[in-house]
Amino acid sequence: MPKLPAPPVPAPLKAPPPRPGKGNGASGPLDHAASAGITVVDWVDERTSLSGAARWMLFRKVPKGTNWFYALGSATMFAFLNQAVTGVFLAMYYRPDASGGAYESIRYVTNNVFLGQFVRGMHKWGSSVMVVLVFLHMGRTFFFGAYKYPRELNWVIGVVLLILTMAMSFTGYLLPFDQRAYWATQVGVNINGTGPLLGPYLSNFLLGGSEFGATTLSRFYAIHMLLLPGLIAALIGAHLYLVAKLGTTAPPWKKADKPQALRETEV
Amino acid sequence: MSDKHAKHKPKYTLERQIPGAFEGETITRRRFMTGTAHGAGAIAASAFLLPALGFAIGPIFKSVPEHWEVVGTVGDFPDNNYIPVVLTLAPGIGEAGKTTVYVRKFNPELDTDPYDKNTPYIAISSRCAHVGCPVRWVDASLRFICPCHGGVYDLLGRRVGGPPVRPLDRFYTRVSGENVEVGPRFSVNSQLRHFSPRLPGEPLDGIGQYLYPSTPGQKI
Numbered sequence: 001m002p003k004l005p006a007p008p009v010p011a012p013l014k015a016p017p018p019r020p021g022k023g024n025g026a027s028g029p030l031d032h033a034a035s036a037g038i039t040v041v042d043w044v045d046e047r048t049s050l051s052g053a054a055r056w057m058l059f060r061k062v063p064k065g066t067n068w069f070y071a072l073g074s075a076t077m078f079a080f081l082n083q084a085v086t087g088v089f090l091a092m093y094y095r096p097d098a099s100g101g102a103y104e105s106i107r108y109v110t111n112n113v114f115l116g117q118f119v120r121g122m123h124k125w126g127s128s129v130m131v132v133l134v135f136l137h138m139g140r141t142f143f144f145g146a147y148k149y150p151r152e153l154n155w156v157i158g159v160v161l162l163i164l165t166m167a168m169s170f171t172g173y174l175l176p177f178d179q180r181a182y183w184a185t186q187v188g189v190n191i192n193g194t195g196p197l198l199g200p201y202l203s204n205f206l207l208g209g210s211e212f213g214a215t216t217l218s219r220f221y222a223i224h225m226l227l228l229p230g231l232i233a234a235l236i237g238a239h240l241y242l243v244a245k246l247g248t249t250a251p252p253w254k255k256a257d258k259p260q261a262l263r264e265t266e267v
Numbered sequence: 268m269s270d271k272h273a274k275h276k277p278k279y280t281l282e283r284q285i286p287g288a289f290e291g292e293t294i295t296r297r298r299f300m301t302g303t304a305h306g307a308g309a310i311a312a313s314a315f316l317l318p319a320l321g322f323a324i325g326p327i328f329k330s331v332p333e334h335w336e337v338v339g340t341v342g343d344f345p346d347n348n349y350i351p352v353v354l355t356l357a358p359g360i361g362e363a364g365k366t367t368v369y370v371r372k373f374n375p376e377l378d379t380d381p382y383d384k385n386t387p388y389i390a391i392s393s394r395c396a397h398v399g400c401p402v403r404w405v406d407a408s409l410r411f412i413c414p415c416h417g418g419v420y421d422l423l424g425r426r427v428g429g430p431p432v433r434p435l436d437r438f439y440t441r442v443s444g445e446n447v448e449v450g451p452r453f454s455v456n457s458q459l460r461h462f463s464p465r466l467p468g469e470p471l472d473g474i475g476q477y478l479y480p481s482t483p484g485q486k487i
């Protein structure tokens with residue numbers, strides 16, 4: 001039977017070897033199911049070598065003192081996944097129609113669709129959760145000094161992800177197309193316009209013309225659900241690659257253990 | 268190695284002792300092939316990237332046709348108070364494409380600025396010059412007041428308080444028969460000098476008019 005190389009699982013979690021005299025390997029239906037699973041995984045692995053990549057990504061050495069603060073990055077990623085999944089299903093009902101259809105479709109999702117209010121709520125509140133988590137993750141990285149050499153590039157990617165998250169929040173805010181959405185977008189676009197020289201052009205790019213018009217909403221919708229999610233997903237991939245490649249830092253209060261010999265000579 | 272960084276590389280590959288070089292060859296086939304493949308890739312990528320980019324930023328450079336709208340008859344507007352009228356800026360999107368404009372008759376005692384000489388009616392935009400919230404005309408205090416961040420403007424639309432960076436925008440007006448018509452928007456600086464329309468938040472005094480150019484879509 002083909003066998004995967006064993007991952008470095010701690011000893012208490014390892015399955016005990018079968019007792020002598022109890023038969024050798026596949027005997028019960030459970031064993032047959034397990035060997036079928038291993039065969040399928042092995043078939044894929046033989047053709048892709050993915051198991052090595054998966055173990056490189058998942059079974060890493062982490063420094064002493066790793067604590068719950070280190071989960072903020074994963075939490076942010078799961079907030080993004082929540083946004084992606086609920087966003088896909090909201091898009092099945094949403095109509096980016098500025099002459100009233102957009103508001104009507106959101107009203108329909110909220111009032112008539114089974115679990116519509118709940119899924120829309122998950123998307124709406126999830127966006128705030130994601131922004132909060134991004135900042136907490138950034139704060140953790142800053143206060144633990146985890147942005148220093150050789151992790152500067154990961155900090156830069158993280159800052160780009162922060163900006164893209166804000167752009168997601170800004171473009172998503174218009175989509176319900178109620179009074180708040182409309183006026184908040186007017187204000188937001190005009191704030192963009194206060195950048196000297198290029199500001200007015202940026203505003204006109206966002207509006208799709210010189211005034212808030214028929215294409216502004218569809219433009220925001222396309223940016224919100226096609227352009228930015230792709231960019232964010234790609235950059236999260238790069239961010240995670242660098243985390244796995246460079247490893248995580250120990251918290252600043254953890255000092256490296258010195259060899260006994262060095263400790264004795266210290267005054 | 269030493270060949271690579273030599274100041275004067277021989278012109279012909281044959282002289283550079285490259286294996287398999289032909290007589291009269293100045294570039295290796297490998298190098299030529301690499302360049303060709305990269306060039307073809309760049310051409311293929313720009314074939315879809317450039318049109319898509321132009322498509323996305325095209326609206327910035329599109330000029331808007333001049334549009335005049337009848338808002339009432341000559342008798343509708345007094346010369347010492349404003350009457351709100353609703354103007355359609357972007358047709359086809361219902362309420363979202365409309366804006367409120369405050370109109371009154373030209374008053375030679377109030378409108379003494381030389382720039383206003385030839386306008387029969389004064390039409391003031393309700394879009395606040397701070398970040399674009401809608402101001403309302405408060406009759407009792409003769410002020411335009413913005414609900415968002417407390418911008419306050421006087422009877423002529425000049426800023427008297429709050430964060431706005433310039434007076435309220437105006438619209439050109441004309442009389443056609445008995446009808447009062449409102450046309451394109453324009454912006455004014457604190458001396459009420461006319462400028463091409465700007466977005467809110469963009470100052471027009473001093474260096475502001477150069478830092479915040481009017482975009483091609485807004486030129487009038």
